[in-house]
Amino acid sequence: MDVGGGSGTTAKGIAEAFPHMDCTVFDLTHVVSDLQGSMGTGLAMIIHTEFKIAWGQVLTKPWDCLSTWFRNDDRNAFSVAHEKTLWEYAGQDASLNNLFNEAMASDSILASKLVVSKCKGIFDGVNSLVDVGGGLGTMAKGIAEAFPDMNCTVFDLPHVVSDLQGGKNLKYVGGDMFEAVPPADALLLKVN
Numbered sequence: 001m002d003v004g005g006g007s008g009t010t011a012k013g014i015a016e017a018f019p020h021m022d023c024t025v026f027d028l029t030h031v032v033s034d035l036q037g038s039m040g041t042g043l044a045m046i047i048h049t050e051f052k053i054a055w056g057q058v059l060t061k062p063w064d065c066l067s068t069w070f071r072n073d074d075r076n077a078f079s080v081a082h083e084k085t086l087w088e089y090a091g092q093d094a095s096l097n098n099l100f101n102e103a104m105a106s107d108s109i110l111a112s113k114l115v116v117s118k119c120k121g122i123f124d125g126v127n128s129l130v131d132v133g134g135g136l137g138t139m140a141k142g143i144a145e146a147f148p149d150m151n152c153t154v155f156d157l158p159h160v161v162s163d164l165q166g167g168k169n170l171k172y173v174g175g176d177m178f179e180a181v182p183p184a185d186a187l188l189l190k191v192n
């Protein structure tokens with residue numbers, strides 16, 4: 001993947017020299033939206049959403065706290081800035097919660113397509129799967145659709161999943177993964 005690859009001149013040269021290699025140009029929406037390429041638009045959406053997040057004051061304030069964080073025992077710079085974890089903050093602020101979960105989901109659309117098409121074999125013999133910290137369930141939905149006989153569970157904090165509806169072989173369970181995780185043949189832990 002050529003990150004910030006512009007109109008794709010470098011990636012095109014590499015793709016021509018190595019025809020067996022899948023090359024992707026990853027750039028802002030307005031840069032790649034009119035270009036020909038299998039994934040350009042999807043990837044551009046990810047950048048667009050995450051820029052929206054990064055510009056939010058809640059998430060930029062921690063950057064001002066880095067030097068304090070380096071000199072104390074807080075878990076991360078977010079906790080220094082807001083005196084709570086990102087997850088606790090999102091649990092109390094519906095708009096941040098929605099924005100964050102949507103940004104995570106935009107990445108998972110692409111990831112779930114790749115996993116079920118290119119890595120099908122890893123699901124052989126798996127009858128049940130829990131996506132731990134699975135957010136809105138985009139990844140698990142893709143897997144549940146591709147493997148209709150597999151029981152899939154999206155496990156996340158209650159404020160993330162409590163209003164979500166499952167389906168035939170997909171359900172949502174709220175909880176804290178540091179306390180307990182529902183049993184399954186396979187646990188998926190995907191982070192962006």
Ligand SMILES: C[S@@+](CC[C@H](N)C(=O)[O-])C[C@H]1O[C@@H](n2cnc3c(N)ncnc32)[C@H](O)[C@@H]1O
Pocket residue numbers: 087104105107108132133134135136155156157160175176177178189190191192
């Ligand atoms: C970086 S996001 C990843 C979301 C999704 N797996 C993806 O890749 O798009 C981390 C997820 O973990 C969840 N999470 C954080 N702490 C958790 C906990 N203690 N128990 C369960 N889920 C948790 C968050 O709510 C969030 O949805």
